[in-house]
């Protein structure tokens with residue numbers, strides 16, 4: 001247990017009460033922007049998806065602590081805290097730019113918020129390290145809004161997008177781990193093809209993996225070029241293949257599959273009875289993991305025939321709100337195209 005705690009120890013906490021002094025210091029978390037630049041970055045950082053639905057859900061919760069496990073630009077967090085004065089929030093993000101913007105944006109809520117530098121798989125250690133903030137209150141809600149923010153895609157130097165040329169980085173936390181270029185320097189062709197297939201690029205995965213490894217791209221343009229060369233002209237429609245390849249590499253570089261499995265399990269453990277878990281995913285692979293995990297938690301793994309009732313002693317942990325995922329409304333999709341692929345799944349923890 002001790003080993004696990006150390007491995008997942010959260011790295012930095014930026015207290016909102018001292019945000020102004022912290023932002024101008026040289027700390028890794030807060031030195032990235034000046035206050036003025038933060039303000040500008042905040043305005044265009046990210047438009048939260050399904051905001052109305054998320055606010056309605058969280059505003060109905062009793063007094064307690066909620067965890068925003070993917071704080072981003074704090075769009076959801078700000079909206080929830082504004083309409084639910086009974087809630088306090090632990091906000092987690094592994095991206096220092098996101099934490100700096102969120103810290104500034106949430107400063108108005110003072111002691112109701114703590115912003116934490118961690119990956120959400122580390123939730124148990126985050127909560128353990130913030131027992132004084134929890135002050136004995138229950139965790140009544142967890143929000144996970146998966147994937148990357150618009151800012152991460154738009155900031156060319158982060159290397160997430162094929163739309164502008166930049167070093168092939170793609171790390172959400174640029175202070176640790178391998179860049180995408182470093183990963184491509186050692187992965188073998190079969191493994192790379194598997195990673196591409198697992199993330200939706202079925203038809204050309206083998207040819208693309210071969211082309212990439214022959215060219216060893218170190219920039220986003222070089223990667224796009226390697227993809228293009230492996231895909232027949234007729235199939236290069238509107239960058240769809242490049243989009244999937246970039247997404248697949250990003251998922252691998254940031255170990256998003258492992259993070260999601262561990263994060264969901266940690267969230268279910270952390271919630272108090274009647275607490276709510278809400279997860280927004282943006283591609284079918286992610287949504288499948290969320291759906292399967294929640295279904296298993298709902299059935300407790302029971303496969304007993306309906307007519308017999310459960311005789312295997314399975315323990316049911318949650319009640320899932322709806323069998324199908326909730327989608328964004330047409331007006332929201334018209335205003336924010338990113339909402340088109342959003343799938344929201346919600347579960348309430350139940351007494352065993």
Ligand SMILES: C[S@@+](CC[C@H](N)C(=O)[O-])C[C@H]1O[C@@H](n2cnc3c(N)ncnc32)[C@H](O)[C@@H]1O
Pocket residue numbers: 046047048049069070071072073074075076077092093094095098118119120121145146147148149150172259
């Ligand atoms: C879609 S954005 C969240 C936007 C946010 N809901 C808002 O309203 O601004 C996803 C954020 O989650 C962060 N993130 C993704 N995976 C993470 C992980 N495993 N641990 C911590 N943060 C993560 C990303 O860095 C990004 O800032």
